[in-house]
Structures are given as structure tokens and as C-alpha cells.
Amino acid sequence: MDLRNLSEQIIQKKREMERMSALWLLTEKNLKNLIRAKGSALIVIFAPLLIILILGLSFNTTSKYGLNIGIYAPTETAEVTKLIDGLKEQEFTVAKYENIDKCVEDIKRAVMHTCLDLPSSLKVESNKQIEIKYYVDQSKINLVWMVQQTLAQKFTVQEQQLSESLSKDILTRLSETQTKLNTEKTKIASTKQKNSDAVKSTEGVKADLATIDFTTPTTTYNAAVVDVFKTEIATRLSNTSQAIVETKATLAKINTTSAEKKKVEILLTKVDEAVSVASAFLDSGGPGSLQEVSALIAVLQSDVDATKIKLTAAAEKVKTNNENLDGVKLTIGESIALLEGTQAVLDQIHTNLQSQKVTDAAVVAQPLVMKIETVSAEKTYLSYLFPVLLTLVIMFSSLLLGTSLVMMEKNSPAFFRNFFLPIRKITFILSIYLTNVILILIQVIIILGLALIFIPNILELLPMLGLVLFLAASIFTFLGMVIGYVYTSEETGVLASISLGSLLLFISGTILPIEGTSITVRNIISFSPFVIVERLIREVMIFNAGFELLWIDLLLLLGYTLVLFLVILAAESVLHKHLLERFLNHHHKIHRQNQKMGKI
Amino acid sequence: MALIQLKEVTKEYNKNIILQDVNLEVNEGDIIGIIGQSGSGKTTLLNLISGFIEPTEGEIFYVSKMDGQPKSLAKNIHKLKRHMGFNAQHTSFYPKLTVKENLLHFGQMYGLKKSTLIDNAKSLLQITGLYEHRDKLASHLSGGMQKRLDISCSLIHKPRILFLDEPTSDLDPVMQKEVISLIQEVNKQGVTVVMASHHLESLEKICTKIAVVHEKQVHSYGEMEEIRKPFLKDYITINVKAGKDTERIIAMVKKMPVTKIVDKGDQLMIFPQDADKTLAQLMMMIKQENLYLHDIDLRKPTLDEVFVKITQKR
Numbered sequence: 001m002d003l004r005n006l007s008e009q010i011i012q013k014k015r016e017m018e019r020m021s022a023l024w025l026l027t028e029k030n031l032k033n034l035i036r037a038k039g040s041a042l043i044v045i046f047a048p049l050l051i052i053l054i055l056g057l058s059f060n061t062t063s064k065y066g067l068n069i070g071i072y073a074p075t076e077t078a079e080v081t082k083l084i085d086g087l088k089e090q091e092f093t094v095a096k097y098e099n100i101d102k103c104v105e106d107i108k109r110a111v112m113h114t115c116l117d118l119p120s121s122l123k124v125e126s127n128k129q130i131e132i133k134y135y136v137d138q139s140k141i142n143l144v145w146m147v148q149q150t151l152a153q154k155f156t157v158q159e160q161q162l163s164e165s166l167s168k169d170i171l172t173r174l175s176e177t178q179t180k181l182n183t184e185k186t187k188i189a190s191t192k193q194k195n196s197d198a199v200k201s202t203e204g205v206k207a208d209l210a211t212i213d214f215t216t217p218t219t220t221y222n223a224a225v226v227d228v229f230k231t232e233i234a235t236r237l238s239n240t241s242q243a244i245v246e247t248k249a250t251l252a253k254i255n256t257t258s259a260e261k262k263k264v265e266i267l268l269t270k271v272d273e274a275v276s277v278a279s280a281f282l283d284s285g286g287p288g289s290l291q292e293v294s295a296l297i298a299v300l301q302s303d304v305d306a307t308k309i310k311l312t313a314a315a316e317k318v319k320t321n322n323e324n325l326d327g328v329k330l331t332i333g334e335s336i337a338l339l340e341g342t343q344a345v346l347d348q349i350h351t352n353l354q355s356q357k358v359t360d361a362a363v364v365a366q367p368l369v370m371k372i373e374t375v376s377a378e379k380t381y382l383s384y385l386f387p388v389l390l391t392l393v394i395m396f397s398s399l400l401l402g403t404s405l406v407m408m409e410k411n412s413p414a415f416f417r418n419f420f421l422p423i424r425k426i427t428f429i430l431s432i433y434l435t436n437v438i439l440i441l442i443q444v445i446i447i448l449g450l451a452l453i454f455i456p457n458i459l460e461l462l463p464m465l466g467l468v469l470f471l472a473a474s475i476f477t478f479l480g481m482v483i484g485y486v487y488t489s490e491e492t493g494v495l496a497s498i499s500l501g502s503l504l505l506f507i508s509g510t511i512l513p514i515e516g517t518s519i520t521v522r523n524i525i526s527f528s529p530f531v532i533v534e535r536l537i538r539e540v541m542i543f544n545a546g547f548e549l550l551w552i553d554l555l556l557l558l559g560y561t562l563v564l565f566l567v568i569l570a571a572e573s574v575l576h577k578h579l580l581e582r583f584l585n586h587h588h589k590i591h592r593q594n595q596k597m598g599k600i
Numbered sequence: 601m602a603l604i605q606l607k608e609v610t611k612e613y614n615k616n617i618i619l620q621d622v623n624l625e626v627n628e629g630d631i632i633g634i635i636g637q638s639g640s641g642k643t644t645l646l647n648l649i650s651g652f653i654e655p656t657e658g659e660i661f662y663v664s665k666m667d668g669q670p671k672s673l674a675k676n677i678h679k680l681k682r683h684m685g686f687n688a689q690h691t692s693f694y695p696k697l698t699v700k701e702n703l704l705h706f707g708q709m710y711g712l713k714k715s716t717l718i719d720n721a722k723s724l725l726q727i728t729g730l731y732e733h734r735d736k737l738a739s740h741l742s743g744g745m746q747k748r749l750d751i752s753c754s755l756i757h758k759p760r761i762l763f764l765d766e767p768t769s770d771l772d773p774v775m776q777k778e779v780i781s782l783i784q785e786v787n788k789q790g791v792t793v794v795m796a797s798h799h800l801e802s803l804e805k806i807c808t809k810i811a812v813v814h815e816k817q818v819h820s821y822g823e824m825e826e827i828r829k830p831f832l833k834d835y836i837t838i839n840v841k842a843g844k845d846t847e848r849i850i851a852m853v854k855k856m857p858v859t860k861i862v863d864k865g866d867q868l869m870i871f872p873q874d875a876d877k878t879l880a881q882l883m884m885m886i887k888q889e890n891l892y893l894h895d896i897d898l899r900k901p902t903l904d905e906v907f908v909k910i911t912q913k914r
Contacts, residue, residue, distance in 0.1 A: 417692040
């Protein structure tokens with residue numbers, strides 16, 4: 001059982017090895033076939049290497065984007081110069097323009113990739129953001145993106161610097177304010193202390209003043225007594241005076257006897273008694289007496305004395321408080337001076353803060369505003385894409401048709417007979433070209449007919465567009481024909497045409513921006529027929545460019561056409577014998593194969 | 601009258617001599633067959649005569665019908681193309697055009713007037729039997745019809761000379777016969793025919809002259825008889841009933857001036873020095889001896905045999 005298993009395993013293994021051997025042999029055969037078939041080997045092995053080589057050489061540059069930037073600045077300030085220098089440092093090609101329109105025209109001509117329209121000053125001096133306009137050709141979609149990205153990158157730095165400067169300015173002012181406020185704070189604290197002391201002094205004064213006894217004696221002085229007294233005295237004195245006056249008058253006028261004189265004496269005695277009564281009245285302690293008045297006065301005197309003492313004491317205190325109040329006055333005066341100083345400082349701070357012109361947070365945060373301007377009127381994306389699409393269609397159709405028609409003719413059974421026709425080679429070449437042009441013309445008519453729906457003004461552009469398309473079709477047809485003459489099999493020829501078309505497309509800037517390549521490569525690429533044709537169609541369709549602007553490129557295309565035609569003529573002559581030999585060999589081979597297969 | 605003359609013509613490809621010092625004259629009205637082993641240079645010779653390729657050395661002349669003066673073929677090829685028709689080994693027309701379109705196209709290429717062209721086309725279509733098929737796509741025709749169309753395309757401009765390279769290759773025997781008869785018909789119309797072929801039997805039937813290309817040279821050139829004589833003589837075949845009178849006949853023949861006797865059992869091949877004399881003697885003796893035989897025939901060597909002889913000679 002084990003032996004049987006072993007045997008089966010060995011057989012299995014042997015079969016596997018045989019399979020592997022066959023696999024390897026077949027692979028080896030395939031590789032040989034592939035390498036010995038020149039066309040396939042060229043495309044399969046060398047084409048990727050060639051593409052890598054081309055791309056490697058093209059993009060082997062440290063410069064990220066080789067943009068041509070046009071700058072229009074109304075005034076050439078230090079900031080503008082700095083900006084230009086900054087752009088140059090990044091290997092941008094910078095050109096200054098005297099007016100923005102000229103720059104925009106150069107964008108249309110693809111001389112410039114973007115134009116910067118700078119304001120008169122790049123300084124932020126108010127709450128208004130600095131607006132930098134840049135013009136782009138929106139039909140170059142990937143370039144627009146690249147320009148946007150590159151400029152945004154560049155101006156973000158610029159903006160950061162500006163924002164930083166503005167912020168620094170504000171922060172400096174804030175710092176100065178803080179320092180001044182700190183100083184003033186100390187002063188205010190001192191003032192506060194002084195005022196506090198003054199308050200305390202005032203409280204002392206207040207307390208002191210509170211201790212002043214301003215209470216008046218409560219004794220009620222009866223002023224009526226004095227009045228009565230006065231009236232009594234006055235009456236009695238008046239009576240006395242009257243009596244005396246009367247006596248004196250009587251004695252003076254009468255020459256009287258003693259009796260009479262006695263009588264006068266009696267009267268005088270009476271006056272004397274009246275005066276004695278008055279005197280006794282004055283001396284009496286009874287009501288209304290002078291004694292009582294005197295007592296009253298004594299009381300009053302006592303009250304007055306007490307009041308005098310109190311007032312003296314009060315006066316003393318007032319004097320002291322006056323002195324204290326002088327101190328308070330001094331303190332308050334100092335406070336006022338200090339406050340005046342503080343007020344001056346605050347005024348300075350205010351002025352300083354007022355001198356800060358940029359106060360808008362949005363401006364501080366984003367002092368620069370980038371505004372995109374397009375170089376043509378807004379159109380649909382189809383309008384922008386149409387030139388590329390049209391170029392692609394023309395290129396691939398012409399290349400493939402050119403190759404196919406030549407191949408068809410070469411591989412046609414009638415090819416041999418054509419050598420015996422009294423027709424010149426040039427006629428054959430031109431017939432293939434004409435056939436191609438007719439087919440392309442039909443394609444173009446269909447495409448443009450459909451395009452009329454989306455781009456109504458296409459009819460106006462037809463003469464110039466037709467000329468460009470004709471030249472484009474001619475160039476790519478001749479290129480396709482060259483490939484057709486070079487390659488032997490239709491498959492490799494078509495593959496080569498597609499490869500060439502793809503290569504032209506690849507290095508045209510349609511897929512990868514050629515602005516990322518080195519200047520030398522870019523200069524070479526700028527002569528690519530695809531690039532020229534696409535540019536011309538774009539200029540005609542989007543910018544309505546006329547012959548006067550396009551004649552150089554048109555001449556270049558015409559030159560290419562003629563050169564390629566001459567190349568085809570030369571190649572056809574050189575290849576004539578070669579083709580004949582190959583043709584004869586090919587048919588002999590078929591003949592031999594048929595013989596071997598017993599067909600003959 | 602000479603139509604084409606080759607003088608000391610040598611052709612080299614990549615320093616390899618294909619043909620050397622070839623002298624040849626094609627006369628008007630001839631049907632010339634070029635034969636040779638594969639790779640001997642017969643197609644090269646045809647291509648040289650037709651002006652398709654130029655000689656490395658020597659010169660080829662075309663004799664004008666107008667003044668009878670020989671003109672360099674290479675120098676006047678563009679003009680002379682109008683007088684030549686070439687039929688390659690493979691068919692050479694546009695498969696996607698109809699029979700009529702093909703004829704008209706090639707006729708127009710020769711600059712024929714419309715009326716002439718239509719007449720020529722009609723005539724050719726009738727001769728080739730393609731008239732019924734004139735509106736068919738060329739690719740839809742049978743192999744024989746395609747070959748006839750191909751020859752018609754070469755004749756549309758009524759050339760003085762028609763070159764045919766392997767006209768019967770790829771064709772079945774019936775079609776081969778069709779083509780051969782067509783060539784004869786064309787020749788009858790006054791067209792000189794030069795053709796290279798491996799089908800020696802066909803050539804032997806229709807060619808007025810044969811050129812044998814061997815070892816880089818035109819080994820032999822002339823009428824069939826001229827070609828044959830230096831190499832093989834006529835011989836007599838006698839079909840007998842095996843074993844009956846064979847021995848007696850062989851004994852009689854041995855007394856005659858013959859070089860070789862081959863006994864194939866029921867057939868005797870006798871190679872006499874003088875075929876006609878030996879045949880007469882044999883007939884007389886057979887009658888006298890009352891010998892039995894099926895038939896007796898005087899045979900001439902075929903081109904095939906001559907060709908084998910020539911190519912084996914050296």
C-alpha cells in the first residue's frame with residue numbers, strides 16, 4: 001500500500017515537473033517571439049522605459065511650478081519689490097507690466113500663466129483688506145488650480161507677515177498701555193492712601209466738631225420785667241423831671257413870700273420823697289425791682305461766662321480742625337494733581353489706541369484678499385474643455401486614420417499593382433492625405449454641429465477655426481502616415497499611433513501641468529503640435545483671437561506640415577525598395593507556406 | 601520584332617548576386633515562360649524585365665512601337681508603365697471594390713478615356729467570363745475568378761506586354777486551365793506575355809519560348825525544341841503485355857542503334873540515336889514477326905524532364 005502511494009506520488013511529481021517544464025518552455029518561446037517581433041519588443045519593453053525616461057527628464061526639477069507671472073503695480077514700492085523678489089526666489093518667471101490689459105492679453109497667448117493686479121500699497125492702513133486680483137485663463141482648468149494653489153501658498157506667507165505685523169503693532173500698543181497703567185496704578189494707590197488718610201482726618205475733624213458743645217442755657221429771661229422796670233423808671237423819672245421842671249419854672253416866675261416859699265419847699269420835699277420812693281424802689285428786692293434785675297443780670301452774666309468758656313474751647317477745636325483741614329486740603333490737592341497726571345496718561349493711551357487704524361478683527365486676521373479674475377467672459381466648462389476635446393479628436397482620428405490608411409494601402413493586395421501604375425508617389429501620398437482630410441472634415445462637421453447646441457457663436461469662429469483644424473488634421477495625418485510607412489503590421493502601427501498620441505497628450509499639460517517640468521523640457525514641449533493646436537483652438541474659441549495674433553503659430557503648423565510631407569516623400573522613396581523586398585519576401589513566404597500545407 | 605532587350609544585366613541584393621550577365625530579347629507576340637528552381641532568380645528576372653526593379657549592372661531596353669528605337673526602361677519607366685501590365689503571384693486588386701469598380705479604378709489610373717475604359721472593361725469582362733459577376737465584391741469571387749479579375753486589371757489599359765508571376769499557383773487544375781486559356785486568348789489579341797511559373801506542363805503548352813534560369817544565369821533561352829535538344833532526345837515507348845513478347849522485342853531493339861532500354865514490366869522505354877528511323881524499323885519488324893503489343897509511341901521529352909536534366913547537369 002505504501003509502495004503504491006509512493007509510486008503515485010512519484011508519478012504525480014513527475015507530471016508536475018513536466019507541466020512546469022512545458023510551462024517554462026512555452027514562456028521561453030513567448031519571450032523569444034515577443035523580443036524578436038521588433039514592433040512588440042519596442043512597444044512592450046522600450047515604450048515604458050521611454051515614457052519613464054521622458055517623464056524623468058521632464059519632471060526632474062526642484063522647481064515645483066515654473067509659472068510665468070505678470071505683475072502690474074501702479075506704484076513701485078518696497079513691498080512690491082519684495083514681493084517680486086519673493087516670487088523670483090521660488091523660480092517663478094516674473095514680468096512687470098505697465099498695464100494689466102497687456103498682461104491679460106499675454107495670458108490669452110499663453111505667454112503668462114497669471115497676472116497679479118496689485119493695489120497702490122501693500123500696507124494695511126485701514127480697516128479695509130488689501131485686495132490682490134489675479135487673472136487666470138479658466139479654460140486651463142488644471143493650471144487655474146495650480147496657479148490658485150501656488151499663489152495662495154505664496155500669499156499666505158505674505159498675509160501671515162502682514163497679519164503678524166498688525167498683531168505686533170496692536171500688541172505693542174497694548175504693552176505700552178499696560179506699562180503706563182501699571183505706573184498709574186501705583187500712583188492711584190498712593191492717592192488712594194492719601195485720600196484714605198484725608199478721610200480719616202476728616203473723621204477726626206468730624207469727631208472733634210461733634211465734641212463742640214454748642215448747647216445754649218435753658219434759662220428763660222423775662223424781658224417784660226426789664227421792660228416794666230424801664231417803663232417805671234422812665235415814668236418816675238419823667239414825673240420827677242416834670243416836677244423839677246415845674247418847680248424851677250414856678251420859683252423863677254413868682255416873687256413869693258416865705259410862705260410861698262415854704263410851700264415850694266414842701267413841694268420840693270415831696271419831690272424829694274418821690275425820688276426817695278423811686279430810690280427805695282430801685283433798692284427794693286421785690287418784683288420789678290432793680291435787685292431782681294440785677295439778679296437776673298447776674299444769672300445772665302453767669303450764663304454768658306459759661307458760654308464764653310465753651311466758645312473758647314470750641315474756638316480752640318476749630319483752630320485745630322482748621323489745621324487738620326489744611327492737611328486734608330493739601331492731600332486733596334495732591335490727589336487732584338495726581339488724577340490730572342493719570343488723566344493725561346489716559347489721554348495718551350487713548351491717543352495711542354486711536355492711532356491704531358486697523359481695528360477690524362477680520363482685517364487683522366486676513367489682511368490680504370485674493371480675488372480671481374477670469375480673462376474671458378464666463379462660459380460653461382464645456383466651452384473650456386472643448387478645445388482640448390476637439391484637439392484630442394483631431395489628433396487621434398488623424399493619427400489613427402493616417403496610419404490605418406497607409407497600412408491598408410500597404411497591406412492591400414492592390415499595393416503591388418500600384419507600383420505599376422503610371423501614378424507618381426506624391427499622388428498616392430496626397431490621395432491618402434485627402435481621404436483622411438475628408439474623413440476628418442466629416443467628423444469635424446458632426447462635432448461642430450453638435451457643439452452649436454452648446455456654443456452658439458461657433459459659426460462666427462468657423463473661418464479661423466477651420467484653418468487651425470485643417471492644419472492640425474494635416475500635421476497629425478502626416479504623422480500617422482509616417483508611422484504607417486515605418487511599421488509593417490497594422491496592429492503595431494496603430495499601437496504606435498496610439499502611443500504617440502498618448503505621449504503627445506501626456507506631455508501637453510492637459511493631464512499633468514507642464515509647468516512642473518524643467519524650463520528646457522517646457523520649451524521643447526511648447527513646440528509640440530498638440531500644444532500648439534490646442535492653444536490655437538482655445539484662443540480662437542474662447543478669446544476670439546484673430547489671424548494677426550495667431551499667424552506665428554499657424555506658420556509653425558504649416559512648417560510642420562510641409563516638413564512632415566517632405567519626410568514622408570523621403571521616407572517613401574527610401575523605403576520603396578525596402579518595402580518591395582519585404583513585400584516580395586512576404587509573398588514568397590506565403591507561397592512556401594502554402595506549398596508546405598499542400599495547397600499547391 | 602524585339603520588344604524588350606536585356607544586355608549584360610546583373611542584379612545583386614545585399615552584395616549577393618542573384619542574376620549575372622543576362623542577355624535576353626523578348627519579341628512582340630511571344631509567350632515567354634521563365635522557369636527555374638525556387639530561389640534561382642526567375643521572379644527577379646521577371647521583375648527586371650518589367651522594370652519593377654532596376655539592374656545593378658547592365659541595361660534593359662524597351663523598343664518603342666512608334667519609332668522602333670530602344671529606350672532605357674529604367675529611365676522611361678513612368679511613361680512605359682502605360683504599355684505594361686503586371687500580374688503578381690498573388691491577386692492584386694481591392695477586395696472591397698466590385699469587379700467593375702476595380703477595373704474602372706485601375707483603368708482611370710492609366711488615364712483612359714471614359715468611353716475607351718468602358719469598352720475595355722466590357723470586353724475584358726466578357727473574355728474573362730466575369731461579366732455576370734461584375735457587380736460582385738472582388739472578395740466574394742472564387743479563386744479562379746479572382747485570378748481572372750487580376751489579369752483583367754493588368755489588361756484594362758491594353759498593354760503591349762503582360763508580365764505574369766506564377767499565374768497558376770494557388771489554383772486547382774480546373775482554374776489553372778481557365779487561366780491558361782485566358783492567357784492564350786490575351787496573346788491572341790496581340791499582347792506579348794512573359795510569365796514565370798513552376799507549372800512547367802502549362803508553360804510547355806502555351807509558351808513560344810522558354811527561359812531556364814539556373815545558377816544565376818539564363819541557362820537556356822529559346823523555343824521548346826531548341827531547349828530540349830541539347831539535353832534530351834526523343835524516345836519510344838512500347839506498351840506490351842508483360843512476359844509474352846517482351847523478351848523478343850528487347851532482343852530486336854538491342855540489334856538497333858539505341859543508347860538505352862528501360863524495362864518497366866508492361867512498358868519498354870527505348871532511347872534510340874535516331875528516333876524516327878528506329879520507330880520505322882521497329883514497326884516493320886513487329887509486323888514481320890507478328891508480335892503483340894498494345895501501342896507504340898514516339899515520345900518527346902517533357903519540359904519537366906528537360907528542366908530536371910538541366911538542373912541536375914552541373
